[in-house]
Amino acid sequence: MSIARDIRPRQDDSFLATSPNASFHSPSSHSSVLNRTIPVNAKPLKPFATEDIKVLLLENVNQTGRDILSQQGYQVEFLKSSLSEDQLIEKIRDVHVIGIRSKTKLTARVLKEAKNLIVIGCFCIGTNQVDLQYAADQGIAVFNSPFSNSRSVAELVIGEMVMLARQLGDRSNEMHAGTWNKVSNGCWEIRGKTIGIIGYGHIGAQLSVLAEAMGMSVIYYDVLNIMSLGTARQVKTLDDLLAEADFITCHVPEIAETKGMIGQPQFEKMKKGSYLINASRGTVVDIPALIDAMRSGKVAGAALDVYPNEPAGNGDYFNSELNPWGADLRSLKNLILTPHIGGSTEEAQKAIGVEVAQALVRYANEGSTLGAVNLPEVFLRSLTMDEPDHARVIYIHKNIPGVLRKVNEIIGDHNVDKQMTDSRGDVAYLMADISNVDAATIKDLYTRLESLPSRIMTRVLY
Ligand SMILES: NC(=O)c1ccc[n+]([C@@H]2O[C@H](COP(=O)([O-])OP(=O)(O)OC[C@H]3O[C@@H](n4cnc5c(N)ncnc54)[C@H](O)[C@@H]3O)[C@@H](O)[C@H]2O)c1
Numbered sequence: 339m340s341i342a343r344d345i346r347p348r349q350d351d352s353f354l355a356t357s358p359n360a361s362f363h364s365p366s367s368h369s370s371v372l373n374r375t376i377p378v379n380a381k382p383l384k385p386f387a388t389e390d391i392k393v394l395l396l397e398n399v400n401q402t403g404r405d406i407l408s409q410q411g412y413q414v415e416f417l418k419s420s421l422s423e424d425q426l427i428e429k430i431r432d433v434h435v436i437g438i439r440s441k442t443k444l445t446a447r448v449l450k451e452a453k454n455l456i457v458i459g460c461f462c463i464g465t466n467q468v469d470l471q472y473a474a475d476q477g478i479a480v481f482n483s484p485f486s487n488s489r490s491v492a493e494l495v496i497g498e499m500v501m502l503a504r505q506l507g508d509r510s511n512e513m514h515a516g517t518w519n520k521v522s523n524g525c526w527e528i529r530g531k532t533i534g535i536i537g538y539g540h541i542g543a544q545l546s547v548l549a550e551a552m553g554m555s556v557i558y559y560d561v562l563n564i565m566s567l568g569t570a571r572q573v574k575t576l577d578d579l580l581a582e583a584d585f586i587t588c589h590v591p592e593i594a595e596t597k598g599m600i601g602q603p604q605f606e607k608m609k610k611g612s613y614l615i616n617a618s619r620g621t622v623v624d625i626p627a628l629i630d631a632m633r634s635g636k637v638a639g640a641a642l643d644v645y646p647n648e649p650a651g652n653g654d655y656f657n658s659e660l661n662p663w664g665a666d667l668r669s670l671k672n673l674i675l676t677p678h679i680g681g682s683t684e685e686a687q688k689a690i691g692v693e694v695a696q697a698l699v700r701y702a703n704e705g706s707t708l709g710a711v712n713l714p715e716v717f718l719r720s721l722t723m724d725e726p727d728h729a730r731v732i733y734i735h736k737n738i739p740g741v742l743r744k745v746n747e748i749i750g751d752h753n754v755d756k757q758m759t760d761s762r763g764d765v766a767y768l769m770a771d772i773s774n775v776d777a778a779t780i781k782d783l784y785t786r787l788e789s790l791p792s793r794i795m796t797r798v799l800y
């Protein structure tokens with residue numbers, strides 16, 4: 339049994355002094371709910387000695403996040419880069435909380451070994467690097483930061499459009515090599531041009547507003563019907579967008595439908611001399627097809643921030659071993675290559691560090707799944723110091739008929755102050771606050787819930 343799932347009684351009251359911060363600063367729609375319902379005298383709930391909680395943070399997670407987790411008394415191990423699958427399997431075995439960014443692949447093979455893991459924090463927007471369903475089936479919650487770096491990506495794209503339209507990358511490279519090459523041929527203003535945004539979500543919509551302010555016409559394609567901002571216009575098909583846009587920019591998640599979404603047939607449908615930007619995920623654009631389209635002059639310039647294979651850490655790793663077309667790509671003119679830095683600003687990384695670390699603490703200490711991307715969102719107001727003998731039961735279980743009857747047979751002998759349950763697909767999440775319980779009762783509740791066949795994970799916080 340893992341420490342985090344341990345229900346052993348408190349040795350003393352010392353961990354009451356290390357209260358988790360009860361406030362939640364996420365700008366998400368849930369924040370007002372949380373802020374409203376957390377009383378000043380919230381009772382810290384901890385089922386464990388916090389110093390036993392092991393946290394592994396990879397990929398240079400921001401100091402803000404590291405501080406929040408360390409202040410809880412958790413044991414925090416921090417690495418600057420990612421780990422390979424085999425290295426992760428070794429490391430993850432005794433970890434209760436893991437924090438990653440976009441490079442660390444938490445596959446089913448890795449998660450299978452993570453016997454103590456209760457929660458994953460993706461300190462970024464994308465969650466495609468985690469096997470979300472497998473995690474849910476094991477009762478492991480996954481949190482991310484849905485929009486703390488959206489503005490940073492949108493600003494990068496605006497800058498890149500100007501750079502591509504003016505061939506700034508090439509001019510700068512030439513000057514670095516001592517060459518003065520003053521040209522205007524093929525150089526344009528972006529004012530009056532049309533930007534075609536593929537994926538009008540957080541980033542796409544933010545970009546729409548900025549591009550319009552630069553004097554551009556904005557069209558977008560999205561699988562959802564989304565309200566246009568300003569004078570932007572939604573087009574019906576991707577082909578409509580490709581035929582009309584001067585600058586095409588991708589802001590879709592990596593899912594089966596978006597893999598290879600921009601390939602040779604799509605390049606054929608673009609206007610001659612158009613520009614392509616991809617700061618979403620590397621698999622969205624077929625890079626050999628882009629190389630052909632740039633060599634033929636169909637595409638006048640491109641900016642890539644993401645690649646099908648990216649190195650685990652910084653260094654001279656962006657070579658043909660990593661991606662076979664590397665040398666061909668690097669030989670192209672008017673091509674901006676950046677190392678997945680769309681969201682890499684001080685503002686974004688600090689905000690993400692706070693948001694995700696707070697979600698991890700809230701989940702570990704209080705069981706709230708608000709904002710989880712793979713479990714139903716369940717929240718109960720914090721217990722207060724006026725409720726010293728209350729315990730919070732969390733029962734993550736298979737979503738099959740008859741479970742609640744069995745659970746209520748177990749907790750129904752006690753005074754259930756409040757209870758909430760919800761399901762998402764095959765997994766359901768139940769939280770119940772029970773009053774007037776002693777250590778023996780807590781142990782009994784835990785053991786009986788654990789013995790139910792529907793059990794995925796039981797936690798009792800008190
Ligand atoms: N380069 C970076 O550093 C960086 C930073 C942040 C995010 N990202 C990537 O950008 C992606 C988009 O971010 P976001 O915050 O705007 O996401 P979002 O979820 O807010 O928006 C994505 C939009 O794409 C749409 N979409 C999904 N499938 C589509 C399809 N097949 N065709 C057209 N539209 C489709 C969705 O309906 C949604 O409106 C993220 O998933 C992430 O992978 C990259």
Ligand SMILES: O=C(O)CC[C@@H](O)C(=O)O
Nearest residue numbers: 439440441462463464681
């Ligand atoms: O910081 C990262 O590694 C990922 C940034 C971005 O791709 C995201 O998904 O938020």
